[in-house]
Amino acid sequence: MRRKVTLKQIAKELDVSISTVSKALRNSIEISEDTRQKVQAFAKLYNYRPNNIALSLKNRKTKTIGIIIPEIVHHFFSKVITGIELVANNRGYNVIVGLSNESFDKEVINMQMLANGSIDGFILSIAKETLQQQDYHHFIETIDQGMPIVMFDRVVNEIPCDKVIVDDVKGAKQAVGKLIANGCKNIAIITTRDYVSVGKLRTQGYLEALEDHKIHPKGSLILKIEDKLLSDDDLDKLEKEIEMLFKSNKSIDGVFAVNELYAVTAIKVARKLGLEIPKSLQVISFTDGVLSKHSTPSLTTVSQHGQKIGEKAADLLINRLELDEGDEEEEEIYETVVIETELIERESTKK
Amino acid sequence: MRRKVTLKQIAKELDVSISTVSKALRNSIEISEDTRQKVQAFAKLYNYRPNNIALSLKNRKTKTIGIIIPEIVHHFFSKVITGIELVANNRGYNVIVGLSNESFDKEVINMQMLANGSIDGFILSIAKETLQQQDYHHFIETIDQGMPIVMFDRVVNEIPCDKVIVDDVKGAKQAVGKLIANGCKNIAIITTRDYVSVGKLRTQGYLEALEDHKIHPKGSLILKIEDKLLSDDDLDKLEKEIEMLFKSNKSIDGVFAVNELYAVTAIKVARKLGLEIPKSLQVISFTDGVLSKHSTPSLTTVSQHGQKIGEKAADLLINRLELDEGDEEEEEIYETVVIETELIERESTKK
DNA sequence: TTTTAACACGAAAACGTTTGCGTTGCCCAA
DNA sequence: TTGGGCAACGCAAACGTTTTCGTGTTAAAA
Incomplete structure (x- = not known):
């Protein structure tokens, strides 16, 4: 086993000083x-690489x-990571x-683990629990210590940092507009509780x-799901709730779902109830993932361009990092x- | 902006030596x-954390x-990461x-970026291109330098390292066995070219x-797909190939697909050709992802327990890292x- | 022959820790 | 009074780099 070689070892071997070796290599x-x-020949032979x-x-x-x-088992988030990794590299x-697993505590712990010198800056999307508790001190403290943050998708305005978001309102509006243009008269929305910022915004777009x-929104057509981490039980519950929605509103001819899962589940339920897609029921979902593309029927979706979001976020962060280099403490x-x-x-x- | 405080600063402020501060904190x-x-009070006040x-x-x-x-936009891989992150944390x-994007070069570069002191060990799954070229020098060199590797899923035997795999042969065999037990007489397999180790093994299990x-395998029932990164064009081609398969083998009543995508595509094509699932055609796929669970009909699958694989891999790696601590150079x-x-x-x- | 400048290299500090060991100052026993 | 012993602390090295600032040698200029 050839251990990693250092400048010191090269210096000793060649009987010169460490500085000479360093300079020679540069x-x-x-x-x-x-x-x-x-020196260079020796370094190459021993495959010298500076210790990071x-x-x-x-x-x-x-x-x-x-x-x-x-979480990482999620098409959107992994797309974002792909984008970040691409430009970062x-x-x-x-x-x-680091994975927060939607938990406030894990988010805090993870940030602390990394904030002590391991990294230069953060790119993050806030955990649901954090959003619910509205406790953002860990973000503030991190920024206070001079470590920049870029937030994406799930952001909160009060934090002083760069943000990359999707125009959820506009996207939702566009989708619902499409349904209306396609002749839907009774459009339901399947969304999350309001504390999930994007759910709230998409609902707003729908409205x-x-x-x-000039369509008057009906409260009975708005289904707000309490979305925990989805276990199989939750899935059953989801189906039940959607079934109730359809059964008590027979005239529904369009559904706007704030995510893929809600959409495919809606389709599944609708079919069971004898509705034909897209003939008697049209569906559009937010988030363009594998499900949308490969399920049958494939879903019309609002794509968020996750990868682009990641790329942009990484660019913003790195720009700030390398700008900070020049003169500290600029306008912010x-x-x-x-x-x-x-x-x-x-x-x-x-x- | 309160910059991170160091031992030196605390020492200066309290008019003691750095070592005293360090010792006091410990x-x-x-x-x-x-x-x-x-010292502890001061450290707490200034939120001191040792620099990692x-x-x-x-x-x-x-x-x-x-x-x-x-790649990370992949249910299996992200599940594995979830597992790794869990036990690692x-x-x-x-x-x-690091993402190799199935490319040999990116795999090598990524490993080099990390191997220079940034990490203690690797957990990896080999890129297709690397598998194809059979060039494993970067793994060997990394291990030679004393940095342990744990490989999972796509592994190659000749590398001296711990491995976490799924019994692809057995899993496939079980799946096909199930189809046979369910009455299928003409079972087709949709698989990858042989250089993808898992594809090869699953094919072997099928056979x-x-x-x-005592069923004699027919060459015409074995469809080997050249799987590049799947663009939309490739998807079309995939459909065509599967369609050909069905059309030239009308008697097919069972399909074993080595991944979800092949399975849902097969179902899509089959339906177009008027086959009913599962009545006239039964399908089982390897890999249990979102598609399997949420598409209609939902898929019977061979689950690989990605998260467990990740957990095990992380445990193996960390065990080795912390074992190396005691006495260097043990039996390996x-x-x-x-x-x-x-x-x-x-x-x-x-x- | 003496001064000077170019050239080639080395010493040391710095980044932030931890830790073995040396060094005080003090108290108590002989 | 002297020595031993202990409590409480500081020094310095080490991890592997880069870089500034010497320093010594040699050859050219005066």
């Missing part, structure tokens, strides 16, 4: 052509980005991932779309970037 | 009760695990993620199951853990 003109070649940790310590930066997300950064078309003006949504038409709506 | 008996309390990087440098270990996987480790039941006996698969019956097979 092609300093201070070092003679002769020595330089000798030592560099991090010296440079006071790790070239590593911390990501904290609620291109710009010479690594990516370290605005109706209003724009934060940006909120809105990534456009896109309506992807598939089989669950009429042509 | 409750050394060398330090008087008085000083200890003073400095600790890593000193201890020559980072308490961080590097994960290299082909519990055991005080962080997790840093063994047939053999066990590597373990291959097989995680049992499980047949999850849903609507795509008969009861």
